Amino acid sequence: MLRYANPTRFLSLSRPLVPWLGTLALALLAGGLFLGLRVPPDYQQGETVRVMFIHVPAAWTAMMAYGLMAVASLVGLVWRHPLADQAAKAAAPLGALFTALGLVTGAIWGAPMWGTWWVWDGRLTSFLLLFFLYLGYIALWNAIEDETRAARAAAILALIGAVNLPVIEFSVDWWATLHQGESILRKGGPLISAVYLWPLFLMALGYTFAFFTLWLMRIETEILTRRARSLMMSAGEA
Amino acid sequence: MRALLWRDIRLAARAGGSAMLALAFFAAVATLVPLGVGADLHLLARIAPGILWVAAVLAALLALDRLFQADFEDGSLDLLALSPLSLETVAVAKIAAHWLTTGLPLTLLSPLLAVLFGLKAIPALFVSLLVGTPAVSAIGAIGAGLTLSIRRGGLILPLIVLPLLAPAVIFGAGAVLAALDGLSNGALPLLGAFSFAACVLSPFATAAAVRLNLGS
Amino acid sequence: MRDYALYVWAAYGISFAGIAAAAALTWAGLARARAALEKLK
Numbered sequence: 001m002l003r004y005a006n007p008t009r010f011l012s013l014s015r016p017l018v019p020w021l022g023t024l025a026l027a028l029l030a031g032g033l034f035l036g037l038r039v040p041p042d043y044q045q046g047e048t049v050r051v052m053f054i055h056v057p058a059a060w061t062a063m064m065a066y067g068l069m070a071v072a073s074l075v076g077l078v079w080r081h082p083l084a085d086q087a088a089k090a091a092a093p094l095g096a097l098f099t100a101l102g103l104v105t106g107a108i109w110g111a112p113m114w115g116t117w118w119v120w121d122g123r124l125t126s127f128l129l130l131f132f133l134y135l136g137y138i139a140l141w142n143a144i145e146d147e148t149r150a151a152r153a154a155a156i157l158a159l160i161g162a163v164n165l166p167v168i169e170f171s172v173d174w175w176a177t178l179h180q181g182e183s184i185l186r187k188g189g190p191l192i193s194a195v196y197l198w199p200l201f202l203m204a205l206g207y208t209f210a211f212f213t214l215w216l217m218r219i220e221t222e223i224l225t226r227r228a229r230s231l232m233m234s235a236g237e238a
Numbered sequence: 239m240r241a242l243l244w245r246d247i248r249l250a251a252r253a254g255g256s257a258m259l260a261l262a263f264f265a266a267v268a269t270l271v272p273l274g275v276g277a278d279l280h281l282l283a284r285i286a287p288g289i290l291w292v293a294a295v296l297a298a299l300l301a302l303d304r305l306f307q308a309d310f311e312d313g314s315l316d317l318l319a320l321s322p323l324s325l326e327t328v329a330v331a332k333i334a335a336h337w338l339t340t341g342l343p344l345t346l347l348s349p350l351l352a353v354l355f356g357l358k359a360i361p362a363l364f365v366s367l368l369v370g371t372p373a374v375s376a377i378g379a380i381g382a383g384l385t386l387s388i389r390r391g392g393l394i395l396p397l398i399v400l401p402l403l404a405p406a407v408i409f410g411a412g413a414v415l416a417a418l419d420g421l422s423n424g425a426l427p428l429l430g431a432f433s434f435a436a437c438v439l440s441p442f443a444t445a446a447a448v449r450l451n452l453g454s
Numbered sequence: 455m456r457d458y459a460l461y462v463w464a465a466y467g468i469s470f471a472g473i474a475a476a477a478a479l480t481w482a483g484l485a486r487a488r489a490a491l492e493k494l495k
Contacts, residue, residue, distance in 0.1 A: 033466075048458045054469045094476065101472050108465040112458045125408075129401045136398035143388045152450040153384045156443060157398055160380065164401070210473060214480045221480075224487035231494045 007223045010083055014216040021213040028206030036199035048112045053199045055105035057207040058098050059127065063165055065095030065211060066130060069137075070162040073155035083219070085151035086226075088158060089141055090218035094211055096134035103131065122171030126164055133161040257339040260297040264344050267293035268351040279356040286355035287363060287414035290348060291407050294367055296396075298340045298374045303395050305332055305382035306448060315386075319452050325445035333372075333379045333440065341371030362417030366429060370410040373433040376440035377402050383447030405432050 032053060042049035069091040076084030106124070107117045118124065137154055144150035192200070271289050272282055309315040318328050345367040352360045381399035388394065409432060412425035 046458060047462050050462045051465045054465060058469065097472055097476050101469050104468055105465045108461050108468075112461055125404070129404055132397070132401040136394070136401065139394050139397055140384065143385070143394050146387075149387060149451060149453075153447065156380075156447055156450070157384060160402060160443060207473075210477075214476060217480045217484050221484045221487045224484075224491050228487065228491045228494055231491075235494070 007083060007227075011220060011223060014220055018213055018216050018220075021209050021216070025206055025209035025213050028202050028209060030206075032199050032202035032206050035202060039195055039199055042196075045113060048109060049196065051105055051109040052196070053203045055102060055109050056200060057204040058105055059102040060204055061207045061211050062095055062098035062102050062127075062130065063168060064208065065091050065098060065215075066134070066158075066162070066165060068215075069095060070158050070165075073158040076151060077155040077159070083223075085155065086222040087215075087219055088155065089151070090222055091215055092134055092138050092141070094214055094218070096131060096138065098207070098211070099127065099131040099134060102127065123168060126168040126171055129164055130168060133157075133164060137161070257343050260300055260340040261343055261347055263300055264293050264297040264347060265351065267296065268354060272355070283356040283358065283418075286352060286357035287359075287366075287411040287418070288407075290351060290355070290357075290363060291367070291370075291411045291414075294341075294344045294348070294371065295374055295400075295403055295407060297344055298336075298371060299378055299396050299399065301340060302336070302378045302382050302399075303385065303392065305336060305379060306386040307382075310386050310451070315448070316452060319449070325448055326441040329379060329383070329441040329444040329448070333375050333437070333444070336379065337372050337375040341367075341375050345371055357414075357418075359414050359417040362414045362426075366410045366413040366426065369426070369433050370406045370429050373406045373429075373436040374403060376433075376436040377406075379444045380440055380447055383444040383451070386448065387451045406436075 036050050036053040039050070041047050069088045072084045072088035072091065075081045076088060106127075110119070111117050137157055140154045140157055141150050144153055268290065271285075271293075275281065275285070306315060309318065319325055345364060348363055348367050349360045352363050357363065378395075378399050380402075381395045384398065385395050406429065409425045409429035412423060413429055416423040416425055
């Protein structure tokens with residue numbers, strides 16, 4: 001892992017990888033979309049069940065992104081891995097986007113299904129808080145001028161906010177709620193029929209690969225921006 | 239450390255008192271809400287726990303950005319870092335001073351404001367604020383440490399601290415609502431646990447935040 | 455069940471628009487950074 005601490009090494013790996021990841025993401029999204037729109041409507045939910053295929057992946061990706069951001073923050077804070085801070089910083093806007101998508105698609109799913117656009121239960125509330133945690137994290141990076149300080153402060157914030165992740169995950173078990181309980185990752189196997197699982201997993205994988213593609217691109221952007229900045233500074237000194 | 243605590247309290251009490259400012263803000267919000275929501279006492283009594291809790295949290299946050307900034311700007315924070323006192327101890331002193339000059343006065347004023355709302359469960363409100371406001375000071379201190387080097391830091395501190403304070407508001411107001419309905423929903427013990435954890439863990443996080451800003 | 459196709463299309467539309475916008479912005483940012491670096495070299 002430390003071999004890729006060198007930005008050049010990282011770029012030599014990520015540059016060829018990104019087109020492949022991107023193509024794979026597009027293929028998975030296309031496949032998921034095709035299946036998702038072809039699948040028969042649910043006898044209870046009707047057509048709106050199709051929203052599940054984009055709501056659940058968005059929510060999963062949003063949480064995964066924060067997890068990655070927290071791990072990167074920890075690595076940057078403890079081991080001073082030079083790329084870790086930039087990786088964490090790069091993940092945040094993407095995570096915020098997927099959280100927003102999760103919130104919006106969740107509301108669109110909820111309106112016809114349960115007659116309400118929103119409810120203040122454990123899962124929705126903590127997922128909304130996740131969105132604010134992302135915003136605060138991004139704001140902190142932008143507000144502190146010194147890059148190293150900003151990185152460390154943001155890392156501490158990311159780690160403290162990580163407490164929210166298990167809350168989102170387990171809130172459906174802890175409090176009786178409107179949001180549905182765990183129906184996929186449970187003992188005894190998924191509750192959802194297989195015909196719905198396929199588009200769901202394809203979309204989930206598609207979202208994940210899309211995230212990784214964009215994440216690697218953003219990290220490269222960070223690396224290049226810093227290089228340009230240090231070139232300008234040393235040119236100024238010369 | 240006691241000297242540090244006294245010094246901070248005296249500073250806070252003197253500086254037009256962030257205490258007076260917090261109390262005034264608390265009262266102002268408590269006055270504005272009925273003006274906006276209407277005078278129906280039934281409604282007001284119902285929303286009072288939430289409104290008063292939110293107002294208390296916001297009032298406590300008011301003076302938070304200055305928690306470390308004053309010392310940072312005149313260099314005394316560096317001196318404190320070099321002193322035999324650990325930064326964790328400094329954090330504890332500052333959190334305690336902050337609570338004594340904001341959280342505690344707010345708690346003491348709350349019964350009066352509760353009367354304005356026609357809230358019946360006043361002891362519950364008092365206890366919930368007493369137990370919960372230390373968490374506000376503790377978690378707020380982490381935010382203050384993280385943002386102490388930001389000049390116009392004004393709004394960023396609430397932005398990063400409020401999501402972390404959500405459990406305090408949920409459990410705090412929840413405890414009062416439970417008392418109103420005559421139920422016991424475990425909110426108060428949860429609030430206590432949250433406050434305890436926050437107070438125990440915050441000095442370490444706050445010290446780390448201060449350290450990173452003094453370092454570099 | 456009434457025709458909720460509108461909801462479905464709205465949700466899919468917003469999701470893919472969001473991802474596409476993010477992709478476009480990411481790509482533009484990367485292109486800009488590469489160009490800026492080239493100019494400096």
